[in-house]
């Protein structure tokens with residue numbers, strides 16, 4: 613069983629490497645190819661979930677840019693994660709519809725509850741926190757996405773309740789009593 617998981621991981625890894633390489637090949641021959649660095653970093657983060665030192669080295673080699681430059685760009689923009697994300701990525705939408713309906717207060721509530729800031733990961737590695745710009749669910753703003761589930765019409769109290777549901781579900785899962793929180797108002 614463990615071997616199957618390991619194989620799957622290796623296949624996934626090889627697939628990510630290939631996809632990133634093809635993406636870089638498609639942009640590096642363009643005029644001013646190095647100006648596509650941000651697009652490449654986005655692609656890498658989408659594939660791996662974060663930008664590890666190894667991934668930055670690979671990009672540096674393929675794009676023939678110093679790793680230090682890539683590091684500088686990746687640390688300048690808060691939407692790039694340099695550490696592995698938590699099991700559940702909490703994305704608080706700060707798009708216009710959500711913003712006017714109280715998203716900043718939702719963000720504060722999440723920060724206080726998880727005791728992390730943007731780009732951070734909780735000590736138990738269960739949650740990480742990031743911002744989103746419109747999750748396409750403005751009708752139920754303000755919206756928070758946790759993992760791949762949208763939770764709408766959030767209030768500071770409701771978002772804390774939802775986070776606690778994830779905690780409970782996760783500890784039930786680890787004790788064999790699995791039940792995953794349902795998306796709300798989707």
Ligand code: FES
Nearest residue numbers: 705707710747749
């Ligand atoms: S602005 Fe938040 S979902 Fe559209």
